[in-house]
Every structure is written in structure tokens, then in C-alpha cells.
Amino acid sequence: QQQVKQSPQSLIVQKGGISIINCAYENTAFDYFPWYQQFPGKGPALLIAIRPDVSEKKEGRFTISFNKSAKQFSLHIMDSQPGDSATYFCAARHIGSARQLTFGSGTQLTVLP
């Protein structure tokens, strides 16, 4: 049962363009929504995160938009650079003592020079 759905599966963007990755969740028992960036051969690394009481969070070129009523959130990468080429995972953290993350299926982003 997939509780976090992510799209698109892959994305190709020109340098300087805007990359947009979308996620939707099906379970309301989440209290925190991080995005992870993963380069080949490396572990996922926390990129940016948002709590559901906030509609937008911006850190540098990265912005999360969160729509609680629609149960959707998205990552925007402004002025995309070739160095941003990686796999991006959205995730949702479960409420409760365990706090485990449920991940989306990932988006492979390629930024062309």
C-alpha cells in the first residue's frame, strides 16, 4: 500500500530552468514532510523539510509548497544546475513514537548544461 505517491518518475530540465516534483499522500497520520536528495552510490541526504502548519518553505533555490487540504506537496528547484542532477525522494513521517519515514518512489532529475 503506497501512502506517498510521487511524480514524475524522471525529469529533464535545461540549466537555469525550474524543476518541479510533486507528491501526494493518502494518510493523515503524518506530521513532517522532508525531501531527500540522493546521488549515485550515496545515501539519501536531507534537502529541505516542512511541517503541515506551513504552506511554503524556501531555502536558497529550493522551495516546498504544501497544500494540506489537498494532501499534496511539491518541490521547486529554481535556476536548476547540472550539479542538481540526482534522484529526489519526498517522504512523510509517521506520527507516533516510531517516527519512521514513508518515501515516494523517487524522481530522477537530469539538468542539461
Add this chain to the structure above:
Amino acid sequence: DSGVTQTPKHLITATGQRVTLRCSPRSGDLSVYWYQQSLDQGLQFLIQYYNGEERAKGNILERFSAQQFPDLHSELNLSSLELGDSALYFCASSVAGTLNTEAFFGQGTRLTVV
């Protein structure tokens, strides 16, 4: 560097064998999570330990088990290995119990079952 250390980085073993993957969490982190990453399943939560005790179970097979030791390092044991167990296994750690806990991932162990 996330501060989470996983060993070994690569492991090749035959079907039917048993292996142990090791994880040392970040200093001060009490929670350890294990995830499996395969091409067709993405990142799947396996199991979590907090301060030595099992806290949550995900999609972990009965052939797999884990434990967390008093020094907080954790081991994931995989037995009766099958070809389909080939995957990247990640450990993550966090300080559980607060709203601002982040999970930091190690670099993973790539397991190849032949």
C-alpha cells in the same frame, strides 16, 4: 558526511547464506532505522530500534532480523538469502521523540546475492 557509518560497503554472497550488516549511528542519536532500496520497490522501511528496543516494524521478512546493542550500534541479519534480496540497505539515525527530529542516512551496504 552524515555521521552514520555502515559496513561493509559492498557484499557479495551466494543464495542460502547469511550476512550481517552493521550500522553505527550519529553520536547522541538513540534511534536506528533500517531501509531497503531496490530498483522496483524504492526505499522501504524495514525496522526501527530506539535505545536498544524494537520500536516499529515495516516490510521486514521473517528471514531478516535486527538488534541494537548497548553502545547503540545496530546489526541487520539477513538469512537464507535469495536473489531478490539483492539491494542497497541503508541505516538512518535520529534523536527520536521530538518534533524536529531529522533522520540522517548512512552511505548504505550494497548486497549482491548470486
